[in-house]
Amino acid sequence: MGETAKLEFGGKTVELPVVAGSEGEKALDISKLRASTGLITLDPGYMNTGACKSAITFLDGEKGILRYRGYPIEQLAEKSTFLEIAYLLIFGDLPAKGEFEEFKENITHHSMVHEDMRRFYDGFPKDAHPMAILSSAVSALSTFYQDTHNPKDEAAVRMSIYRLIAKLPTIAAYAYKKSIGQPFVYPDNSADYCSNFLNMMFSVPCEKYSVDPTQAKALDLLLILHADHEQNCSTSTVRIVGSSMANLFASAASGIAALWGPLHGGANQAVIEMLQMIQQDGGDIKKYIAKAKDKASGFRLSGFGHRVYKNFDPRARIIKKACDEVLAKMGKRTPLLDIAKEIEEAALKDDYFVERKLYPNVDFYSGIIYSAIGIPVNMFTGMFAIGRLPGWIAQWCEMMKDPDLKIGRPRQVYTGANERQYVSLEKRK
Numbered sequence: 001m002g003e004t005a006k007l008e009f010g011g012k013t014v015e016l017p018v019v020a021g022s023e024g025e026k027a028l029d030i031s032k033l034r035a036s037t038g039l040i041t042l043d044p045g046y047m048n049t050g051a052c053k054s055a056i057t058f059l060d061g062e063k064g065i066l067r068y069r070g071y072p073i074e075q076l077a078e079k080s081t082f083l084e085i086a087y088l089l090i091f092g093d094l095p096a097k098g099e100f101e102e103f104k105e106n107i108t109h110h111s112m113v114h115e116d117m118r119r120f121y122d123g124f125p126k127d128a129h130p131m132a133i134l135s136s137a138v139s140a141l142s143t144f145y146q147d148t149h150n151p152k153d154e155a156a157v158r159m160s161i162y163r164l165i166a167k168l169p170t171i172a173a174y175a176y177k178k179s180i181g182q183p184f185v186y187p188d189n190s191a192d193y194c195s196n197f198l199n200m201m202f203s204v205p206c207e208k209y210s211v212d213p214t215q216a217k218a219l220d221l222l223l224i225l226h227a228d229h230e231q232n233c234s235t236s237t238v239r240i241v242g243s244s245m246a247n248l249f250a251s252a253a254s255g256i257a258a259l260w261g262p263l264h265g266g267a268n269q270a271v272i273e274m275l276q277m278i279q280q281d282g283g284d285i286k287k288y289i290a291k292a293k294d295k296a297s298g299f300r301l302s303g304f305g306h307r308v309y310k311n312f313d314p315r316a317r318i319i320k321k322a323c324d325e326v327l328a329k330m331g332k333r334t335p336l337l338d339i340a341k342e343i344e345e346a347a348l349k350d351d352y353f354v355e356r357k358l359y360p361n362v363d364f365y366s367g368i369i370y371s372a373i374g375i376p377v378n379m380f381t382g383m384f385a386i387g388r389l390p391g392w393i394a395q396w397c398e399m400m401k402d403p404d405l406k407i408g409r410p411r412q413v414y415t416g417a418n419e420r421q422y423v424s425l426e427k428r429k
Contacts, residue, residue, distance in 0.1 A: 009037050023058055040411040051231060052239065052402070056089060056394050059230045064311035068228060069093070077318045082223040083107065083193055086165060086390035089228055090397060110166035111187035111196065113137075113174075114144050121178045130175040130382040131260040135253050137171045138164070142249035149247040151400045160248040161393055168389055169193070172382045173200035179378075194219040197386075202374060215373045218326040219383075222366055225315040226384050228391025230308070234258040234265070238392045239399050240408035248396060255392045256385050265384040268363035268370070269377050271303040275336040275368075278343075283335070285342045293352045303364030304347060305356070315362040320344075323365045327372055337368050 003018040005028055014036045017029040027050045034040050043049045058067045066073040069088050076085060080094075087095045087103050095103060120140065124133055142149065145163060148156035174184050177200075185200045195211040198219065203209035229235070237258040242251040259265035278288055291299040306313055323337060344360050347353040370380055399405060 007033075007037070009039065012037065019053075021053075022055075023060070034411075040413070042413050046236075051236065051408075052399065054231070054395070054398060055092070056398060057228045057230045057391070059308060061306070061308040061310050064309060064314050066229075066314050073225065073314055074318065077221055077224055080224065081193075082220045082227070082387070083165075085224050085227050086393075089390045089394040090161060106162040107166045107193070108189050110162045111170055111189070113141075113167050113170050117141075117144070117171075118174070118184060121174055121184075124178065126179060126181070128175075128179070129260075130172060130179070130379055131256060131265075131385070133175040133178070134168070134171055134382055134385055135256040135260070137175075138168065138249055138256060139253035141167065142247055145249070151242070151245055151247065157248060157397065157400075161397075164248065164252055164393065165389060168386050169197040170200060172379070172386060173197060175382065176201055176376070176379055192216065194223070198373070212330065214326060214329040218322060218369050219373060221322055222319070222369060222383065223387035225318060225362060225366075226387030228388070228394060232264070232307075233261070234388065235392060235395050238396055242396045242399055243405065243408040248393065251396050252389065252392055255388070259385055259388065260381060265381040265388075267302060267361075268367040268384070269380045271340075271363050272336070272367040272371060272377055272380070274302045275339050278339055279335055283339055285339065285346055289343070289346050289350065293350075301343065301347065301358070303361055304353065305358040306361045309359070309361065310357045312359045313361040316360045316364055319362060319365040319369065320360070323369055326369055330372060332372050334368060334372065336371070337365075340364065340368060 003020075003026075004015040005018060007014045007016060014033070016033070019027045019029050021027075030041060041049070056069065058070070059065065068076060068085065069092060071088070071094075076088075080088075083104055084095065084100060087100060117137065117140065120137060121133070141163065145160065148160045148163075150156050170187055177184050182204060185203050185205075188196050188199055191199060191211070194216040195213075198211045198216060199209065231239075234255040238251045238255040241254040242248075246254075262270060278285070281287075288299065288301070291297040292301045327334065327337060344364070347358065347360075353359075367377070367380055370383060371377070375383060
């Protein structure tokens with residue numbers, strides 16, 4: 001008999017099993033609570049609710065720890081590549097050389113989208129947000145590959161994995177080209193994943209373009225750091241949509257839609273806009289630190305604090321270091337980086353931020369690197385989606401193999417009117 005907790009209600013005592021994770025986390029199993037007591041739990045925002053057991057990502061917000069399949073993010077960021085991380089997340093282990101070559105080759109040779117999809121872009125306004133296009137186009141992919149919809153068909157799922165990881169950068173680059181009125185650039189199978197994306201983004205038919213390897217490496221690092229982050233809003237969305245047996249394309253499209261929100265994937269865009277605003281206002285850091293502490297001002301420091309991390313976001317440490325290195329190698333100096341560093345230094349010395357554990361998060365510096373590479377602000381969230389896709393896929397695949405899988409169906413506490421009788425329109429006052 002394992003450890004249990006006791007709940008007393010209505011003269012009855014109910015024992016709730018305690019479930020322990022591999023890192024010592026403990027949870028109360030309340031799956032039979034309603035059947036035993038008639039009660040449900042109420043937990044707005046699911047702050048204390050575990051929706052699943054998962055072996056993919058471990059996150060300790062108090063200690064500032066992030067691991068993919070047991071590997072510390074610091075090691076992976078230094079030594080690995082994004083496609084290797086994608087394999088690790090989805091299949092559970094780092095690949096052998098032959099496994100990785102096969103995986104990479106399949107992704108490389110599925111990067112083109114159907115020519116009919118190119119016509120979809122004609123139907124979008126020029127100023128359409130790239131995330132709207134990404135979500136629509138990924139969902140539309142399912143119409144071109146209707147033979148791979150069955151979530152229980154492993155061969156079909158694997159093909160969908162290849163297609164999604166390969167085609168999302170192409171779809172994103174086409175969305176950018178559409179927005180600036182330039183011709184679409186086909187994928188280049190001779191280039192690595194990030195170089196291919198940058199080529200599709202920035203090359204034009206009328207002149208030669210060479211991808212800067214420093215930029216490609218910086219982009220690869222950012223994608224690694226975004227690859228998975230446990231049960232966040234978009235990942236939970238992918239899981240709950242997939243729990244209905246929705247295909248992988250539809251489930252990923254739902255994740256993109258969730259990521260679009262400014263409280264989730266749109267946060268790094270908010271950071272850049274904030275830094276630009278401070279710069280245009282003369283760069284007075286003290287003024288904006290004071291405003292952030294004044295609740296009546298309505299101003300908050302974007303890129304500080306995190307829903308889970310109550311310590312320094314480990315990804316922020318990595319990106320801050322990379323930011324300096326990338327800009328130095330590229331010979332670029334941006335006043336936005338200087339302002340960001342000044343804000344961080346001032347905030348970390350201020351009791352207001354320290355007491356509230358408001359440390360810089362991954363979004364605080366990532367936008368600066370994207371800007372240095374040339375990625376426009378409205379594409380930042382799209383970059384996040386490309387990075388997070390392997391995590392969504394891994395979570396979806398794990399859920400599909402879970403013997404306890406049930407369709408997601410949260411309960412509620414009803415607070416509306418009690419039973420009323422219908423009154424005809426003529427008699428209503």
